[in-house]
Amino acid sequence: MKIRIIGYIYFFMLILGCNRLQAQPQQPINLSSDSEYLLLDKGLQYRITKAINSMYNFDFPTAERDFLVIMYQYPDHPLPDFLMALGYWWRIEVDVTNTRYDNIFVQYLERANKKAEKMFDANPKNKEAAFFLAAGYGFMGRLYSERKSWTKATFAGKNALKYMELSRGEEEFNPELLLGDALFNYFSVWIPENYPLLRPVMALFPKGNKELGIQQLETVASNAFYTRVEAQYFLFRLYASMENRPYDALRISEYLHQKFPNNPYFHRSYARHLYSVGRWSDSVRESYEILDRIDQKQAGYEANSGRYAAFYVAEYNFRSGNKAVAKQYYQKTVAYGEESESQESGYYLHALIQLGKIESQAGNKAKAKAYFNQVKKYAKRKHPAHKEARDFIKKNKL
Structure with a gap:
């Protein structure tokens, strides 16, 4: 865990190192039950639960058949392409030194990003589009940090940060977005504690709170839909390798x-x-x-x-x-x-x-x-x- 954190440090600072932690929360937008945001469609969440569970259970053929159905139903939406990419991320996560899935992972993320960009261009206030762009560039940054492709990681990190800020203000998105805050709160303290040479760099960012970061991860792990398992993944790694x-x-x-x-x-x-x-x-x-x-x-x-x-x-x-x-x-x-x-x-x-x-x-x-x-x-x-x-x-x- 600690070896891989070296690669993440640079990426986390790009994506999560923003002043939002000190800002007052924006007023949430109240959505009607017929919200245009597919991400908040409870019926779709119910239908997609089996597919997402199949993906995390490494039954990729079953998961991808269901994702393709969603892609057919919503051909211009980034969600199915993003979920396909997430399946390839977990193939990579098993052995991050293996690069055979890198290209297809990035291709699905780029497809999701292009669809999200069209949504965003049509309506710059579309927080769902901003959410997918933040998530898409965020996962690209995770991969590029593993591959030590720092120029690409920088580009991905800056874009993820920009769209993460633009996706704020939607109350029902908060459990999903809280994952970023949680990781920043934890690592902004952990990094200077364990890597003294980086203390001057970390002094440029808002002061975090490790305990709050863990609490936020627990909240995401309990309440989020799309980022729940990712939060649980980070939690057990932190508990095992860093928190004793x-x-x-x-x-x-x-x-x-x-x-x-x-x-x-x-x-x-x-x-x-x-x-x-x-x-x-x-x-x-x-x-x-x-x-x-x-x-x-x-x-x-x-x-x-x-x-x-x-x-x-x-x-x-x-x-x-x-x-x-x-x-x-x-x-x-x-x-x-x-x-x-x-x-x-x-x-x-x-x-x-x-x-x-x-x-x-x-x-x-x-x-x-x-x-x-x-x-x-x-x-x-x-x-x-x-x-x-x-x-x-x-x-x-x-």
Whole structure:
């Protein structure tokens, strides 16, 4: 999480760093029940719920069939194209190093943006059009920040900020729009606390409030329709990696896994949080299920998830004294790490260290040294794994 936050920092500052946090709220527009805004159509929300749930559950064919029906019914509206793009975003999210979905993701966002721009040009007061433009450019910025395409991220961020401001003033949009405020409130405090070099930059922005940010995320997670799951996603990541609230992270990831049992990202997060609170046997059960789904080539289950799952199984068996089984799954962790090109990840490096120790105890010094040298190859010198490998080689005269 903290490594990926580096990429988001720049983007968050572009999109969310505005003075609206200090401004008085605008007066909401009262809409009649026959509002022109499709986004607020309760009947459509009822009809689209199954499709959105299918998308988050990685049943993309079902979701996309329903999105195409909406596209047929509303050919000039950005909503169906945006939802199609969101489905591809979740394909990317499972393994953000994989770029094979980037182009189609951006193409759907561009289509949604063009339709929203036509709506906005026809009526500059159309807050729904502004909402979709803010969301479309916002997701583009998230992708470009992952790819370190800073010029494109800058363009996307500035546009997202502009349209986010223009979409304000509609009371029923507030739960959806609150996600941006929540993330700014949290990260504008967290970033300077954890990255002192960025404090002068952060001093240029309004002062945030981490506690308020979390409260706002909880509100979005409970009350929004289109951004609810996204808020829950951010919440459990913050609770797990930044707030030291592992049981709250487990609570949310357990709910998401139960609601979307075929979402590999939620599945591996649930296994991880079970492990972090000491429910190791439950974590191993889920990990075996993840590995089995990879073997069955279930949609979305791939090497990145396998690296997590194999590691939890290996650690459990190592601590239980089952060194032969532990060795097998540490080797799987390494294999999955290499397949997903995650050689600098903590799980990959720790698996190598454990394999080195196992081989050393078995008297296989040459194999042990090879594993530790591999750690030194991929870990930065200041990384704890690099130091542990150096120390072990020296102490054991490998």
